[in-house]
Amino acid sequence: MACVTRIGEWRWPAAGGCLAAAAVAEAVLRAGGPGSALPLALVLDVSATLPLVLLRGPAAAPGASGGSGGHGPAAAATITVAAVAASLLHRGAALAATAALLAVWAVLARRRVLRRRAAADAADASRRAVEHTLLEHTARGERARIARELHDVVAHHISMISVQAETARLAVPGMPADGAERLLAIGDTARTALTEMRRLLGVLREDAGGPDGAPDRRPQPGLQQLLDLIDEARDGSGAAARLIVSGPVAALDPGVELTAYRIVQEALTNARRHAPGAAVDVELAYTGEGLRLAVRDNGPGPAAPAVPGGHGLPGMRERVAAVGGELRTGAGPVGGFAVEAVLPAASPDAHRAAVPGAPAGTAR
Template sequence: MTWSRVRPPAVDSAIALGFAVVACIAGAYYHPPGWRPFDTTGYVLACLTALPLAARRRQPFLTVPASAALYAGYLCCGYQPSVNVWVPVLALLSLAGCRPLTVAWAGAVPVAAVTALSGVTGRLHLALVAAQAVLVPVAAIAFGHTRYLLVRANAQLREVTAELVAEQEARARNAVTLERMAIARELHDVVAHHMSVITVQAGLAETVLTSDVPAARGALRVVAETGRGALDELRRLLTVLRVRSDDDGQEETPYEAAPRVDRLPELVEGAVAAGLDIRFATAGEPVPLSPMAEVCVYRVAQEALTNVIKHAPGARVALTLDHTPDEVVLVVRNDASPDARVRRDRRPEPVTGSGLGLIGMRERVRICGGRLSAAPHDGGGFAVEMILPIPARHRAGPEEPGGGEHDARARGG
C-alpha cells in the first residue's frame, strides 16, 4: 500500500500515537533530579497531550489550543519537559497549512505561551525563553503558510488545466465541423454534376427510345453508371452533414475548380519555392478516382507539405504516390537531419501550429473510406501516410507496372 492510498485520519492517528509512545518512553527512562517522578498521571497527561493531533486536519483551529492547554497542564503538574513540546508546534504548522495567515497568527498565541512556559519550567535563561517563544511559532507559520500557498496554486493550476482542456476539445470540434462544411461544399459540385448528366441522358433516352434503340441503351447505361457514382458521393455527403450548422446569411465566395491528383507537380513546385528539398515519385498505373478522392489526395499532400514548411523549414522531403490495383498510397516523409535546418539566414524559422491540420486530414480520409497515420519516424523527422481504397467499378483489371519519377530540389539560394 502506498502513502497516497492511506486515509488522512489514519495518518493523523498514527502521528498522535507515535508522540504519545515516545513521550511515555522518555518519561519512563529519563528521571532528572528535581522533577516529579513519572507516574500513572504522567503517562495519562503525556497521552492526552498528543491526542488532539488525531484531529489536526478535521479541526485544525481547535487542535492548537487543546494541545497547548494539555501540555501546559502536564508541565504545571511538575513533570519534566518532554518531546510533547512539539505537539502544539505541529498543530500550528497544520493550521497554517490549511487556513489564511490571519488565522494562523491567532493560533500562534497559545503556542508561544506554552513554549515560554516550557522554557521557564526547564530553568532556561530568560533570553533563550523569549527567543524560542518567538522563533518557534514564526518558523511553524512560515513552513505551514508555504504549503498553504502551494495548495492554492495547485488548485488554480488544475482549474486552468481543465479550462484549457475544454477549450482544446471545443476547438477540435469546431475544426471538424468547419472541415466537414468545406467538404460538403465540394461534394455539392460533384453531386450537381452527376444529377445534370443523369437528367440529360434520361431525356435523351426518352426521346430516342423508339426511334434509335442502341442510342437509348447507351444513354441508359450512362445513367446507371452515373447514378451509382452519385449514390457513393451522396452517402459520404450524408456522413458529412451529420454535424449541422446554421446559415449565417453571409454571401459565399466563389470556389475554384476542385484540385486533382495531376496537379501535384504544381504543388511540389510551390513547396520547392518555399525552401523545401523535395523528391517526388510516382509508381504504378494511375486509376481514375472519384472527384472527392482526387481532392482528398491533393489536400492531404498539400497539408503535409505545409506542415513541413511550418515546423521543419528547409528539410528534405520524400513525396511518393503509389497506384495499386486496390488502393492509392500517398506518403510524405521529411528528414530531420541537422544539416537540413542550419542555414537559418536564408530559411524561415519554424512556427508553432494548432494541430488542427491533422484533424482535417483525418476527417477527409475517413469520409473517403481510407485511413491515415501521422507520427514521427525513427529518423527523427515526421511521416504522413494515407491509404485510399479504389472502388471495384474503377478497377480495370491487371495493370502494367510502371511509373514516373520527378525530382524537384532547392538548395537554398
C-alpha cells in the first residue's frame, strides 16, 4: 500500500518531466533550428509543461500539501498562459503544452469535486448526529413526563386506596374478622402496587436522564379542582385540611395551574404517607406577578436522613423549573414539613388563559 501511495505521489512529477522533454523537442522542430525564436520557444514550451510537477500528491487528498489547495492553481495559471503564448508563437496548437493544459485542469476539476463531496458527506454526518441527539432528548423528555404523570396521578389514587382501607379497618367498630382481613389485604396490595410503581418510575427516570423542557398543554386539572382535591384528602385521612386564598385573584396560564395542582397533590400525598393525622394548610397568595403556593403540615417534620429513591420532590422541581418558577422544601417555620413555590403568571412560550378564582381570604 505504501508503494502504491509513493507511485501516486510521483505520477505527476514524472508526467511533467516527460512532457517538458517532449516540449523541448517540439520547440526545436517547430522553430526551424537555431535562431532568434528558439530560446523563446523553449522557455514557453517548458513553462507550459514543467509546472505539472507541482501537482505532486494523491488526487484523493485535495487538502494535502502540494494539492489543488496549494500549488495546483498557480501551476494551472502558469500552464494556461504559457500554452496560449506557445501556440501563438508556433502559429498552431503546441501539442505538449495542450496536453499539459488539459491534464492540469482535469486534475483541478476532479479534486474540486472530491473536496465538495467530502464536505457534503461531513455536513450530512453532522446533520444526522444532530437529528439523533434531538430525537434522543425528545424521547428522554417524554419518558420523564410519563414518569411524572404516573407518580402524580396513579400513585396518588393508589395511596388513597391504601389509606382508606386502613382507615376503614381501624375506624369501623364491630367489623367481622373476615372483613378486617380483606381490608388489610387491600391495603397490602395497594402498598405493593406503589412499590412496583416506584421501581417502574426508577427505570423510566434512569432512561430519561433529566427533566424535559416543556409543560403539558392538554386539558388537565387546575386551581379550580383544588377544593375537590383537599376534600378528598380530608375524607381519606380524617385529618384537617384547609385552603387559604389571599390577594387579588388573577388569570394564570393553564400550564402554571397544572403545576400548582400537581404540587398540592404530591404534598398532600406525602403528608398522608409521612405524617398521618397531621393537619395541612394549603395557601395560595396572588401577587400580581404570579402565585405563591405553600403547603404546610404540623407533623414531625422532615426525616434525617431523607429516604432515597423517591420521585415526588424531583417531579415537583421539574414541574416548577418547566414554568420558570422556584421551589423550596424542608422544615416549616414552626415545625412540620413545608413545600413552598413561587410561580409566574404565565409559563415561557405559553398563552395566557383566564381562570375563575375563589374569593380572597376564604379558608376551607
